[in-house]
Amino acid sequence: xxxxxxxxxxxxxGLLLATHTALVERIELxxxxxxxxxxxxxxxxxxxxxxxxxxxxxxxxxxxxxxSRSNLTRLADRLETAGLxxxxxxxxxxxxxxxxxxxxxxxxxxxxWPVYRAQIVALFSNQIDDKQxxxxxxxFASILGALNAxx
Amino acid sequence: xxxxxxxxxxxxxGLLLATHTALVERIELxxxxxxxxxxxxxxxxxxxxxxxxxxxxxxxxxxxxxxSRSNLTRLADRLETAGLxxxxxxxxxxxxxxxxxxxxxxxxxxxxWPVYRAQIVALFSNQIDDKQxxxxxxxFASILGALNAxx
DNA sequence: AAAAGTTAATTGCAATTGCAACTACTATTT
DNA sequence: AAATAGTAGTTGCAATTGCAATTAACTTTT
Numbered sequence: 001x002x003x004x005x006x007x008x009x010x011x012x013x014g015l016l017l018a019t020h021t022a023l024v025e026r027i028e029l030x031x032x033x034x035x036x037x038x039x040x041x042x043x044x045x046x047x048x049x050x051x052x053x054x055x056x057x058x059x060x061x062x063x064x065x066x067x068s069r070s071n072l073t074r075l076a077d078r079l080e081t082a083g084l085x086x087x088x089x090x091x092x093x094x095x096x097x098x099x100x101x102x103x104x105x106x107x108x109x110x111x112x113w114p115v116y117r118a119q120i121v122a123l124f125s126n127q128i129d130d131k132q133x134x135x136x137x138x139x140f141a142s143i144l145g146a147l148n149a150x151x
Numbered sequence: 152x153x154x155x156x157x158x159x160x161x162x163x164x165g166l167l168l169a170t171h172t173a174l175v176e177r178i179e180l181x182x183x184x185x186x187x188x189x190x191x192x193x194x195x196x197x198x199x200x201x202x203x204x205x206x207x208x209x210x211x212x213x214x215x216x217x218x219s220r221s222n223l224t225r226l227a228d229r230l231e232t233a234g235l236x237x238x239x240x241x242x243x244x245x246x247x248x249x250x251x252x253x254x255x256x257x258x259x260x261x262x263x264w265p266v267y268r269a270q271i272v273a274l275f276s277n278q279i280d281d282k283q284x285x286x287x288x289x290x291f292a293s294i295l296g297a298l299n300a301x302x
Numbered sequence: 303a304a305a306a307g308t309t310a311a312t313t314g315c316a317a318t319t320g321c322a323a324c325t326a327c328t329a330t331t332t
Numbered sequence: 333a334a335a336t337a338g339t340a341g342t343t344g345c346a347a348t349t350g351c352a353a354t355t356a357a358c359t360t361t362t
Contacts, residue, residue, distance in 0.1 A: 009276040009284040010268075015291035020171045021217040022298055059340060066172040071319060073342055095327045095340040117161075125160040127294040133160040135286040140166035143278040147173055210310060222349060224312055246310045246357045 027119045034115045037082075037108070040065075042116060044079060045109040048101035055088060055100040084108050178270045185266045188233075188259070191216075193267060195230060196260040199252035206239060206251040235259055 028038055043065045048056055056064075062072040076099055079085045084105035090096035101109075125133075179189055194216045199207055207215075213223040227250055230236045235256035241247035252260075276284075 007276070008281050008288060009279065010271060012279075012284040012288040012291070013271050013275050015288050015295065016167070016171065018217070019291040019294050020167065022295065025217060026298070057340085066169070066176060068320065069341065070321080070343080074318080090340095093328070093340075095325095097341070120161060120164050123298065124164050124294060125158070127297045128160065128163075128290045130159050132286055132290045133163040135283055136290060137159060137163040137166050139279045139283045139287060140163070140170040143170050143275060144166065144173065146278045147177070147274065208310085219350060220311065221313080221351080225348080241310095244310075244358070246355095248311070 023119075023123050026123055027116065030115060030119050031112065036112050036115055039116075040067075040075060041079060041084070042109065042112050044075065044099075045084060045101060045105050045112075048085060048099060049106055049109055053100075054106075055098040057090065058097050058099060061099060079105070174270075174274050177274055178267065181266060181270045182263065187263050187266055190267075191218075191226060192230060192235070193260065193263050195226065195250075196235060196252060196256050196263075199236060199250060200257055200260055204251075205257075206249040208241065209248050209250060212250060230256070 024039065031038060044061065047061055047064050048054055058072055058076065059069060061067075062069050065072075067075065076085065076087070079099075080087060084102060086100045086102055088098040088100045090098055128136075175190065182189060195212065198212055198215050199205055209223055209227065210220060213220050216223075218226065227236065227238070230250075231238060235253060237251045237253055239249040239251045241249055279287075
């Protein structure tokens with residue numbers, strides 16, 4: 001499934017890839033079937049909703065959701081067109097823009113979540129126990145920590 | 152990072168997404184820097200190399216690597232143009248095509264692997280221990296098993 | 303064995319993505 | 333304070349992707 005080796009870590013990586021692809025495909029399908037926007041939109045809405053003041057600098061958001069800047073420009077365009085967020089000029093730095101989630105944006109996030117959550121539960125949560133989940137979560141957290149540490 | 156909840160499983164899912172995106176971005180970068188083709192090409196080459204006779208029906212391959220069929224048609228076009236695989240008519244089913252990895256394809260896979268592997272080790276393997284890896288791997292395997300079971 | 307239904311692969315087209323400029327501004331150096 | 337370097341965001345363009353429709357061949361039903 002991956003390589004000419006049987007290292008448990010290599011195995012885990014290969015299965016991580018396969019799991020990710022398969023679950024994301026299913027989740028996107030469920031969202032589309034419910035006439036809801038894609039996962040990427042949810043991520044943006046969620047980050048903005050979490051942020052202090054419900055707004056974030058674009059480049060800041062781009063980093064959090066690991067998206068290229070150009071990509072975020074256009075993703076933001078779409079969300080803005082849909083009325084789910086607004087651009088707002090940044091007073092300190094005239095190059096910059098904040099993205100600010102609108103009420104419609106918050107409502108949309110709330111509407112997406114149960115559908116998304118149901119998929120996570122059915123496909124992911126129900127197949128593992130809390131202990132496994134914790135081990136996984138901790139492992140991912142170390143990996144992400146190391147990644148952000150070295151640069 | 153994900154939702155208004157603190158269930159360890161929901162947390163794990165969110166971290167899985169973040170980890171996946173970040174690592175794939177890094178790996179693709181490393182491959183591009185080494186003038187090597189992308190991960191998707193590796194997957195195709197690997198599956199073909201593993202397969203009995205070193206060939207696979209397209210729709211069979213599409214399922215394994217979770218890729219839409221139309222997508223695979225064009226991915227195969229590119230690999231074929233690059234001389235890494237060949238299409239071969241299927242004797243039983245005249246609709247079908249086998250994809251057959253060429254010697255150049257095998258050589259390319261061998262060339263990609265050390266670069267890919269180095270990234271997996273640095274970014275993933277080095278951050279977790281064998282026990283964690285095994286728990287993760289088993290968890291992913293159950294999830295994938297459940298997915299394939301229900302349909 | 304003809305008709306209706308499936309499946310394999312491809313294609314056209316629209317949407318998304320990524321990369322490399324480009325513009326506008328801020329920060330640093332001299 | 334001028335010159336240089338760096339950063340934020342956008343845009344053009346080419347490559348990739350996904351969806352729906354198409355073609356060709358196989359399978360099941362009647």
